[in-house]
Amino acid sequence: MAYYPIFMNLSGQRCLVIGGGAVAERKVEGLLEADASVTIVSPTLTEALEHRVREKKIRHYMREYRKGDIAGYRLGFVATDNPQINRAAYEEAQEAGVLLNSADDPAHCDFILPSVLRRGELQVAVATGGASPALSRAIREELEDYFSEDYELLSGVVADVRRELKEKGIATDAESWRRALNGEVRRLVRDGDIEAAKRRLREEVAR
Numbered sequence: 001m002a003y004y005p006i007f008m009n010l011s012g013q014r015c016l017v018i019g020g021g022a023v024a025e026r027k028v029e030g031l032l033e034a035d036a037s038v039t040i041v042s043p044t045l046t047e048a049l050e051h052r053v054r055e056k057k058i059r060h061y062m063r064e065y066r067k068g069d070i071a072g073y074r075l076g077f078v079a080t081d082n083p084q085i086n087r088a089a090y091e092e093a094q095e096a097g098v099l100l101n102s103a104d105d106p107a108h109c110d111f112i113l114p115s116v117l118r119r120g121e122l123q124v125a126v127a128t129g130g131a132s133p134a135l136s137r138a139i140r141e142e143l144e145d146y147f148s149e150d151y152e153l154l155s156g157v158v159a160d161v162r163r164e165l166k167e168k169g170i171a172t173d174a175e176s177w178r179r180a181l182n183g184e185v186r187r188l189v190r191d192g193d194i195e196a197a198k199r200r201l202r203e204e205v206a207r
Helices: 022-033 047-054 083-096 133-146 150-167 174-180 184-190 194-206
Strands: 014-018 037-041 058-061 075-078 099-102 115-119 122-126
Touching: 014 022, 022 037, 022 047, 022 075, 047 058, 075 083, 083 099, 115 133, 115 150, 122 133, 122 150, 150 184, 150 194, 174 194, 184 194
Parallel strands: 014 037, 014 075, 037 058, 075 099
Antiparallel strands: 115 122
16 A cells, blocks of 8 residues: 655644553654644543643543544544454544544554654654554664754754745755755754854855
8 A cells, every 4th residue: 555645734633542552642642742632532541641631631531432433533543452443433534534543453544654753843754654663663763873863953953044044035945955954054063053053054055
C-alpha cells in the first residue's frame, strides 16, 4: 500500500483516542504536542493519562468504545488489543468520513504514523509504509547522531531570518537558501553565536 506523506495542522482540531494503555499514551502525547483537542474513551488509563485528565488537558469517557463515538472528530486513533473494536471503529469512521489509525492493524488504517525526530520546529519523519515500524525507529535513532541539538538552534535562526526578509519584501529562492545554509552559518550556530549566524544568513540569502 502506498501512503502520501503529509504534515497536518491539528491545532484546536478534535481527535479521538480509543484505549488507555501505553500505546494510547504515546498517541495522546503526540496529539497534545500538535495542540489538538483530545478525547479518550477507555475504562482504564495509565497513570500518565490520568494525570493529563486531572490537568484538564484531555477529556475522558470511562467506558468501552460504542457506536457513535467517532462522529464529529477530525482524526481517530484505536489503541486496543480488541480486533472487534478495531473493526467497528474503522467501519464507523468510514461512514462518518473520519480518518482512522489503528495501532498494529494496517487493514483498519486510513493512515500510518512515521517515526519522528524533532529538533525544535525541525521534524524528520521516517516510515516504511507500515512494513516495519521497528526499522523506521532504528533509522530515526541513527539520524539522531547526525541531527544534533544544534539543529534546533539552526531551525530557529532560519525561521527568524525568513520572517524578517518576507516582512521587508525581499524575494529569495531555493538555491539562495541552499547556498547560504551550506557553510559559515552552521559553524556560527555550532559556536553559539546566534546573532552572527543571523547576520551571515541574511547577507548570503539576500545577495
